[in-house]
Amino acid sequence: MKIRLNPIVKKDLHVTVRSMRLSWSLFAYEAALTVTFLLALLVIQQANSYMGQGNIYASLIYLFPTVAVAQVCIVALYVPIITASSISGEKERQTFDIMMTTCMSPFSIVFGKVCSAVLRILFFVAASTPIMALSFVVGGLSWINLFYYLLAVILFSVFAGSIGIFASAFCRKSVAAVLLSFVLYFVIFGLSFVPVFLRLLFGSGNGGESMLILLGNPAVFFEEFFMQIMTGESLFGRSGGSFDADDVGLITYILARGKLWMFASAACILLMAFLFMALAAWKVNPMHSGGGRRPAKKQA
Amino acid sequence: MLYINNLTKNYGSFTAVDRLNLHIPEGDLFGFVGPNGAGKTTTIRIVCGLLKASGGTVRVGGTNAAVGSKAMKRLIGYVPDFFGVYDNLKVREYMEMYGSMYGMTYRDIARLTDDLLELVNLSDKKEVYVDTLSRGMKQRLCVARAMLHNPRLLILDEPNSGLDPRARVEMKELLKNLRSMGKTIVISSHILSELAEMCNSIGIMNRGHLVAAGQIDDIMQQLAGGSRIHIHVLSETEAAVRLLKEQAKVRVESVRENDLIITHSGTEEEICALIGSLIQNQVILTDFHREEGSLESLFMQLTGGAQ
Incomplete structure (x- = not known):
């Protein structure tokens, strides 16, 4: 049986793997991770000798979150750049109209674009496995954690890709789409803390139900993820050890126990990714929207 | 379709x-x-x-x-x-x-x-x-x-x-x-x-x-009010013009020496009959052809020279 790949994924993979840009990007990515790893090792070593601790191995566990956070940051920057230029790039190349006259649904096109971005990220993640594995070898973590980490990166790249594709569907120029992606990042990553801060400042002294908005914040998800992997405890369980259901509300109280927050957050992030993709598909569908714009001027 | x-x-x-x-x-x-x-x-x-x-x-x-x-x-x-x-x-x-x-x-x-x-x-x-x-x-x-x-x-x-x-x-x-x-x-x-x-x-x-x-020819015909026909006679130009003017569906557009341009709003058969009557009246024809429709002129006419 032949597996039928989404034609857009197949085309994007063909085009991507044949370009030298991918090789250079992989090289730069590996170099950045290696430098991060070595710097983290140096800092741990220095800190260990400064503190006068004899056993460095206990501290080496921090190599993993350091390298992993560096990788997540690179993914966070790279994926929107790929996807934000995907639909607007097709529009600039004037291939998008042809695509829309085929039998592919707008959602398949959008989903294909996100998938190809995720697959491209998987090249990077796979290429970085030796470095990540090194931090696992000296860091004293189990291999299953590496697997969970890969799943978390895939989840995040789907989310970042959906933001990029959403921006790409709403902008005609790739540069504008990339900028819009980062504005959306700022809103999701930064402004989602505002209700919590406001409640902490003017409310009862804890986040309460306003913390639920952080379920959709990938930064909090990763913080919780690393906390669970490193200590086996929840970020909220520790910081809010004195939480009471009456103080923070029942839902927050329940979610802050065990691994529930992490899974609920993963579900929220996936749902948001789906929503962004659905909105992008709606936007690119000429039968639903886009009826107000005149056709682009003919090229000379 | x-x-x-x-x-x-x-x-x-x-x-x-x-x-x-x-x-x-x-x-x-x-x-x-x-x-x-x-x-x-x-x-x-x-x-x-x-x-x-x-x-x-x-x-x-x-x-x-x-x-x-x-x-x-x-x-x-x-x-x-x-x-x-x-x-x-x-x-x-x-x-x-x-x-x-x-x-x-x-x-x-x-x-x-x-x-x-x-x-x-x-x-x-x-x-x-x-x-x-x-x-x-x-x-x-x-x-x-x-x-x-x-x-x-x-x-x-x-x-x-x-x-x-x-x-x-x-x-x-x-x-x-x-x-x-x-x-x-x-x-x-x-x-x-x-x-x-x-x-x-x-x-x-x-x-x-x-x-x-x-069809291009149909549009041309509609716009011109009939087919434009070029006629070249060897002699008897005046007789030819006189005969053409007597025809109900013929309009003489121009006469230049032995070259005549007419507009005929009749059918194909009527055009054939016109050729026959010219020959019967001793008009020697050396050319009788319908003007080919020019899309450019049609386009300019219809769009008011917009391009």
Whole structure:
């Protein structure tokens, strides 16, 4: 049986793997991770000798979150750049109209674009496995954690890709789409803390139900993820050890126990990714929207 | 094949297409002409499902185009005016990608790719990267791509723009071949002489309105109020003019030495009878021919010299 790949994924993979840009990007990515790893090792070593601790191995566990956070940051920057230029790039190349006259649904096109971005990220993640594995070898973590980490990166790249594709569907120029992606990042990553801060400042002294908005914040998800992997405890369980259901509300109280927050957050992030993709598909569908714009001027 | 009924498209307060009515029968090679901004591309984009109409209906082979359904998309092959390329994609892969987008099997795609590349004379370019092809080759490849899912209606938006003369000739031959295969073709172009050679019917748009549609000769005849006929007589010019003026359906346009230009609003048989009566009255004819319709003059007349 032949597996039928989404034609857009197949085309994007063909085009991507044949370009030298991918090789250079992989090289730069590996170099950045290696430098991060070595710097983290140096800092741990220095800190260990400064503190006068004899056993460095206990501290080496921090190599993993350091390298992993560096990788997540690179993914966070790279994926929107790929996807934000995907639909607007097709529009600039004037291939998008042809695509829309085929039998592919707008959602398949959008989903294909996100998938190809995720697959491209998987090249990077796979290429970085030796470095990540090194931090696992000296860091004293189990291999299953590496697997969970890969799943978390895939989840995040789907989310970042959906933001990029959403921006790409709403902008005609790739540069504008990339900028819009980062504005959306700022809103999701930064402004989602505002209700919590406001409640902490003017409310009862804890986040309460306003913390639920952080379920959709990938930064909090990763913080919780690393906390669970490193200590086996929840970020909220520790910081809010004195939480009471009456103080923070029942839902927050329940979610802050065990691994529930992490899974609920993963579900929220996936749902948001789906929503962004659905909105992008709606936007690119000429039968639903886009009826107000005149056709682009003919090229000379 | 293509029925357009009261099609209207507004962009805010600007009306790009205003209550357009058009019917293109199956097997026609229809030329769509008009000055820039006349509404040709807007109409084409609505027919292809790339734009939502503000009003009216478009039916392609009985399917409503406004829905943008897969059934409708399978009926249409669209060739845009500009060929966008992907770097690092071969001709075969390009065809494979679009075939997959129509849900075709890889076996069918491979078979049809071979046939279509042969048709567009690109068989030897199958493993060549698309971005290395010349513009004319790219345009022919685009036609092959549009034909891959065997559509009944092929729509080409200015396919000859930017092509050199040789590529234009090749494109013209290709379109004639496609027509002989029974495809209905709609082609928008600014190169009127080529349209006149290729198309059996045309539609002239101006400021969102379809100002004329039908066979070129018919439109010419309607506009001129009959056929313009050039007559050259060897002698007896005055007798010929006198005789012509006596005919009810003949109007003498000009007389210059032995050359006469008349307009005849009668039937073919009446024109034949006119030749017979001239000969019977001892007028020696050395030439008697109908003026060929010039699409340029027709276009200028209908669009008020807009272009």
